[in-house]
Amino acid sequence: MFRDLQRIPRRDHHLPADDNPHIVYQVACRRRQQLAMWMRSGHSPLHADLHRHGLRPSSFCERCTMAPEDRQHFLFECPRFATERQTHIVPLLRRISADRGMPLLPSDVSVLDYVLHHEYIQDTVNYVMATGRFHCRS
Numbered sequence: 001m002f003r004d005l006q007r008i009p010r011r012d013h014h015l016p017a018d019d020n021p022h023i024v025y026q027v028a029c030r031r032r033q034q035l036a037m038w039m040r041s042g043h044s045p046l047h048a049d050l051h052r053h054g055l056r057p058s059s060f061c062e063r064c065t066m067a068p069e070d071r072q073h074f075l076f077e078c079p080r081f082a083t084e085r086q087t088h089i090v091p092l093l094r095r096i097s098a099d100r101g102m103p104l105l106p107s108d109v110s111v112l113d114y115v116l117h118h119e120y121i122q123d124t125v126n127y128v129m130a131t132g133r134f135h136c137r138s
């Protein structure tokens, strides 16, 4: 977060960065773009992605230890995020189901394609942010 603030030129030098709406807005947008890119590309700090690149010894989810922590697990399965999923993903699946005129279930092979589609990605990012899974440690 601090590194992001340094790169953005300030408009109002009298305001500290945290109080400057221009900077707060830009950082929030960049963060959302980064999360969307991670989810869409499959190159994220999820353990399955890190393991695939040799950056973690195990792909398993540390939160539930039930399965590899890939996008499918993180978005639709991990019990640790059931509350956030109920708030963000369940209504999103309902919306997509209404848009396409047939039910979309978390187990459908095309479910990732749908929730990561540009039309729906912002709702998916809302879920990612609500989980706090990728919060910066500063």
Ligand SMILES: [Zn+2]
Residues within 6 Å of the ligand: 061, 062, 063, 064, 065, 066, 067, 069, 073, 077, 078, 079, 080
């Ligand atoms: Zn899990």
